[in-house]
Amino acid sequence: MGGAANATDPLSVGWHADLSIVLGTVVLVGWYGWAMRRLSVDERPTQRQVLYFAGAIVAVVVALASPLHDLGEQYLFTAHMAQHLLLTLAMPPLLLASLTPGMVRPLLQPDWLFRLVRWVTRPFPAFVACNVVFTIAHLPNLYDLTLRNHNVHIVEHLLFMGTAIVLWWPLLSPLPELPRISYALQLLYIFLQVLPGSLVGGLITNTQTPIYAFYAAAPRIVDLTPVQDQQLGAIVMWVGGGTFWLIAFTVVFFIWARQDAAEERRRNLVLVIPAEPHGRR
Numbered sequence: 001m002g003g004a005a006n007a008t009d010p011l012s013v014g015w016h017a018d019l020s021i022v023l024g025t026v027v028l029v030g031w032y033g034w035a036m037r038r039l040s041v042d043e044r045p046t047q048r049q050v051l052y053f054a055g056a057i058v059a060v061v062v063a064l065a066s067p068l069h070d071l072g073e074q075y076l077f078t079a080h081m082a083q084h085l086l087l088t089l090a091m092p093p094l095l096l097a098s099l100t101p102g103m104v105r106p107l108l109q110p111d112w113l114f115r116l117v118r119w120v121t122r123p124f125p126a127f128v129a130c131n132v133v134f135t136i137a138h139l140p141n142l143y144d145l146t147l148r149n150h151n152v153h154i155v156e157h158l159l160f161m162g163t164a165i166v167l168w169w170p171l172l173s174p175l176p177e178l179p180r181i182s183y184a185l186q187l188l189y190i191f192l193q194v195l196p197g198s199l200v201g202g203l204i205t206n207t208q209t210p211i212y213a214f215y216a217a218a219p220r221i222v223d224l225t226p227v228q229d230q231q232l233g234a235i236v237m238w239v240g241g242g243t244f245w246l247i248a249f250t251v252v253f254f255i256w257a258r259q260d261a262a263e264e265r266r267r268n269l270v271l272v273i274p275a276e277p278h279g280r281r
Contacts, residue, residue, distance in 0.1 A: 013067045013070040013071055013074075013075075014067055014070065015065060015066055015067065016065060016069070016070070017065060018064070018065065020154050021060075021061075021064045021065050024060075025057060025060065025061065028057070029057065032053055032098075032103075035102075035103040035106075036050075036103065039100070039102045039103070043100060043101075043102040044100065045098060045099070045100050045103070049097065049098045049099070049100070050098065052094045052095075052097040052098035053094070053095065053098035055090075055094045056090075056091045056092075056094035056095040056098060059086045059087070059090040059091040059094065060086075060087070060091050060161075062086060063083045063084075063086035063087050063091075064083075064087075064157070068082060068083055068086075069083065071221075073147060073153070074218060075215075075218050075219060075221050076215070076218075076221070076222070076224075076229055076233070077212060077215045077229050077230050077232075077233035078224075078229055078232045078233035078236055079233075080233065081233040081234070081236040081237045081240075082236055082240075084160060084237070085236070085237070085240055085241060085244070087157060087160050087161050087164065088130075088134075088160055088161070088164040088167075089164075089241065089244050091161060091164070092161065092164040092165045092167070092168045093168050093171075093172055095165065096165065096168055096169065096172040096173070096174055097172055097174075099174040100174060101174060101175050101176060103174075104174050104175045105175065105177075108175075114177075117178065118177075118178055120166055121166055121169035121170060121173070121178055122170070123170045123181055123185065123189055125166075126166045126167050126169060126170055127167065127189070127192065127193070129163045129166055129167070130163040130164055130166060130167035131167075131193075131196040133159050133160065133163045134160075134163075134196060134197075134200070135196060135200055137156060137159075137160070138200055138204070140211050140212055140213070143212055143214075144212055144213055144214045147212075147214045148214065167193070170185075170186070170189060171186055171189065171190070171248075171252075183252060183253075183255070183256035183259075184256075186252045186256075187249060187252055187253060187256075190245050190248050190249045190252065191245075191249065193245050194241075194242050194245045194246070197237055197238055197241040197242060197245075198238055198242060200234075200237065200238075201234045201235065201237040201238025201239075201241070202234075202238060203234075204230060204231070204233075204234035204237075205231050205234040205235055205238065207227075207230070207231075208227060209227065210226040210227055210230060211230060212230070215229060215230065
């Protein structure tokens with residue numbers, strides 16, 4: 001992508017098949033099918049997990065190959081923020097939820113790679129890695145560079161997806177050897193995740209001048225000024241991301257509460273079952 005479209009350019013929005021997206025999708029789908037077939041029936045993903053995988057692929061395709069892609073990368077900061085939410089909040093949890101231990105273990109060989117992944121997917125490194133990438137990516141000069149250089153933009157999207165998978169790992173790890181954190185820590189982890197998006201989104205929302213030269217020069221295809229588009233996009237990042245994490249917080253809380261209730265019922269059942277008389281067979 002050479003730069004922002006000017007006001008005389010025709011509106012160019014539609015579905016497209018960039019080679020990097022096609023290859024990446026084909027490789028991921030092919031790997032999933034191969035990894036699933038090589039496992040025994042008991043180790044294969046369930047139908048629900050296959051649906052999760054399909055959802056992850058749909059999220060990527062909508063983000064990177066639908067009209068949303070062209071809107072975000074040529075005209076609207078708001079559309080670009082929606083694209084990033086799909087890549088970081090929709091695709092990663094669906095992908096992790098679709099995997100089984102037998103599908104993941106072969107990917108973590110040799111031992112040094114397993115040790116590296118074990119360290120990176122701990123809560124603190126995972127949180128820092130994803131949010132540092134997220135924050136730096138919104139610096140004006142770097143942000144404009146990704147929109148003007150297609151290869152840099154591909155690298156940015158790969159970093160977003162990769163670090164987002166790492167971020168989600170402590171919550172949805174499919175591998176017992178790299179276990180999920182406790183429910184109490186999950187709630188704290190999710191709560192803290194709201195803060196970076198709120199900080200960056202809040203700063204952009206309250207800026208009264210265009211931050212990104214690319215969007216300031218882009219054609220006005222909707223009735224929004226560059227500043228209004230910038231503020232709306234920041235609200236999508238801030239409120240949309242915050243709402244998503246609030247939903248995740250609520251889901252984890254109720255799962256924890258349900259498991260605690262089930263444990264309490266089991267303990268009570270053990271207490272009320274009368275012991276058999278001594279010597280009875």
